[in-house]
Amino acid sequence: MPHHDLVIIGSGSGNSLLTPDLARLDVAIVEKGVFGGTCLNVGCIPTKMFVMPADRVVEADDASRLGVDFPAPSVDWPAIRDRIFGRIDPISRGGEEYRRGQDHVTLYRTRARFVGERRLALDTGEELTADRVVVAAGSRAVGLPVEHLEGPDPERGIHTSDTVMRMDTLPERMVMIGGGYVACEMSHVFAGLGVQVTQVQRSSRLLMNEEEAVSQTYTDVASGRYDVRLRSTVTSATPVDGGWLLEIAGPDGSSTLETDAVLLAVGRRPNADLVDAVDGGIDTHPDGRIVVDSQQRTSAERVWALGDVSSEWQLKHVANHDAKVVAHNLAVDLGRVPGPPQHNDLFPVPHAVFGNPQVASFGPTARELEADGTPYVTYTQQVGDVAYGWALEDEVGHLTVHASPDGHLLAAHMVGHQASSIIQPLVQAASLGQTAAEVARGQYWIHPALAEVVENALLGLPLEH
Numbered sequence: 001m002p003h004h005d006l007v008i009i010g011s012g013s014g015n016s017l018l019t020p021d022l023a024r025l026d027v028a029i030v031e032k033g034v035f036g037g038t039c040l041n042v043g044c045i046p047t048k049m050f051v052m053p054a055d056r057v058v059e060a061d062d063a064s065r066l067g068v069d070f071p072a073p074s075v076d077w078p079a080i081r082d083r084i085f086g087r088i089d090p091i092s093r094g095g096e097e098y099r100r101g102q103d104h105v106t107l108y109r110t111r112a113r114f115v116g117e118r119r120l121a122l123d124t125g126e127e128l129t130a131d132r133v134v135v136a137a138g139s140r141a142v143g144l145p146v147e148h149l150e151g152p153d154p155e156r157g158i159h160t161s162d163t164v165m166r167m168d169t170l171p172e173r174m175v176m177i178g179g180g181y182v183a184c185e186m187s188h189v190f191a192g193l194g195v196q197v198t199q200v201q202r203s204s205r206l207l208m209n210e211e212e213a214v215s216q217t218y219t220d221v222a223s224g225r226y227d228v229r230l231r232s233t234v235t236s237a238t239p240v241d242g243g244w245l246l247e248i249a250g251p252d253g254s255s256t257l258e259t260d261a262v263l264l265a266v267g268r269r270p271n272a273d274l275v276d277a278v279d280g281g282i283d284t285h286p287d288g289r290i291v292v293d294s295q296q297r298t299s300a301e302r303v304w305a306l307g308d309v310s311s312e313w314q315l316k317h318v319a320n321h322d323a324k325v326v327a328h329n330l331a332v333d334l335g336r337v338p339g340p341p342q343h344n345d346l347f348p349v350p351h352a353v354f355g356n357p358q359v360a361s362f363g364p365t366a367r368e369l370e371a372d373g374t375p376y377v378t379y380t381q382q383v384g385d386v387a388y389g390w391a392l393e394d395e396v397g398h399l400t401v402h403a404s405p406d407g408h409l410l411a412a413h414m415v416g417h418q419a420s421s422i423i424q425p426l427v428q429a430a431s432l433g434q435t436a437a438e439v440a441r442g443q444y445w446i447h448p449a450l451a452e453v454v455e456n457a458l459l460g461l462p463l464e465h
């Protein structure tokens with residue numbers, strides 16, 4: 001039975017563990033799917049590359065408010081799709097070839113599951129043991145408990161984010177089920193590319209976990225672009241000629257809708273069950289995530305976990321940071337670098353939704369601060385009230401900052417042009433403990449840049465003096 005110094009399950013963020021500190025270890029990587037994981041192949045990177053052409057369409061449409069009229073866009077789906085995967089697929093193939101070419105790395109292209117402590121059975125019938133194991137097995141899209149919608153069936157037009165970006169042709173009509181990150185980004189993409197989109201969301205707003213005003217603004221803008229059904233869900237799917245007849249239960253009762261394709265975007269489940277984590281002595285949370293401590297250690301000795309399989313945040317920057325912590329802690333455990341082990345204590349965790357407009361945020365919402373009884377002051381700056389916002393003729397963007405009364409930043413929530421980048425100085429200030437006054441007054445703010453939204457939001461806070 002092969003024995004390795006280290007086995008890594010999953011080639012997404014797990015593949016970035018092999019730092020120079022871990023050189024010359026006998027390492028096995030087990031990967032059952034496409035090499036490189038979700039972010040590269042079916043997640044962050046391709047989605048944002050699809051968002052860009054959709055953004056161009058929205059901008060061209062919006063340009064008439066600035067006195068410029070473009071003709072109706074002509075969209076070449078195969079060209080967009082093939083340009084994107086023509087760049088991504090070689091990176092995945094190259095990464096796999098690189099690992100295959102390394103003498104000290106063995107790549108097993110199959111599924112691994114625990115059958116004991118640091119003992120793994122592969123679907124090929126082989127068994128492996130290891131001194132150390134890292135579980136980096138990610139998460140997967142879930143379906144609905146509705147016949148035909150339990151999971152993807154791309155040949156018949158039922159997709160998840162894993163398949164929807166590689167469709168042969170653009171459907172005329174699509175139904176996106178869900179109101180979170182994936183459904184909002186994909187609704188923007190496909191509506192932008194000319195598909196007649198209906199988005200079906202169970203809650204009363206899209207992006208329901210965001211600050212209420214952000215979520216409301218996003219819902220209002222999206223509802224102006226395509227059909228948004230709130231407080232609704234799909235209760236049945238019947239195959240009809242070339243498509244599907246969906247029954248939608250909403251606040252006014254049931255209705256039916258014909259569509260050519262469906263996107264299931266109702267959340268992602270951690271893959272701890274696919275690795276039979278419990279059989280490896282690894283504890284899991286009730287929601288299926290692997291339990292880890294602040295050093296990313298699981299309950300099993302010399303088994304670590306990282307990324308979506310264990311994290312509260314299913315975000316690539318979080319998985320990347322987890323991987324850095326695990327790589328360091330493996331090196332400490334091996335005696336290759338001096339201790340102490342690292343703790344995963346980087347806060348706050350920001351995120352962005354790359355719809356149109358973008359949404360970006362970190363920290364609690366006003367409702368959460370109030371529920372916790374946390375004292376705070378707050379200010380909302382409209383994008384349309386700074387000079388760059390005049391240039392944009394912006395009517396929707398806003399940034400809300402919550403701070404403690406002495407000026408330490410607690411949270412920021414933005415909807416608007418390039419929110420994912422605009423919010424970063426606030427993430428930095430909150431991470432490094434800088435106060436609102438230090439950030440606002442301690443540097444030049446380029447005039448008339450969009451970042452003046454941040455400066456004005458900080459200056460607007462009614463702080464204690």
Ligand SMILES: Cc1cc2nc3c(=O)[nH]c(=O)nc-3n(C[C@H](O)[C@H](O)[C@H](O)COP(=O)(O)OP(=O)(O)OC[C@H]3O[C@@H](n4cnc5c(N)ncnc54)[C@H](O)[C@@H]3O)c2cc1C
Binds near residue numbers: 032138319
């Ligand atoms: C459509 C979409 C868009 C996204 N956009 C963003 C974004 O813009 N920004 C952002 O921060 N995050 C984004 N995310 C989230 C981000 O992709 C994930 O948080 C991140 O990729 C998780 O990395 P990971 O290493 O934990 O898992 P993964 O990259 O999923 O890697 C896990 C790997 O393990 C393999 N595996 C699983 N079980 C086994 C097993 N038993 N045996 C062998 N191999 C196994 C899987 O095949 C997979 O390759 C997006 C996700 C999706 C779905």
Ligand SMILES: NC(=O)c1ccc[n+]([C@@H]2O[C@H](COP(=O)([O-])OP(=O)(O)OC[C@H]3O[C@@H](n4cnc5c(N)ncnc54)[C@H](O)[C@@H]3O)[C@@H](O)[C@H]2O)c1
Binds near residue numbers: 232313352353
């Ligand atoms: N830009 C990014 O960083 C990015 C992009 C995509 C995905 N992701 C990650 O992937 C995760 C999964 O994304 P997701 O959008 O699939 O999940 P999500 O948890 O963000 O959203 C799920 C949505 O589905 C809705 N829903 C659930 N059941 C429903 C039903 N029966 N009918 C109608 N709506 C229903 C919920 O109300 C919610 O709006 C995200 O939480 C995020 O961490 C991140």
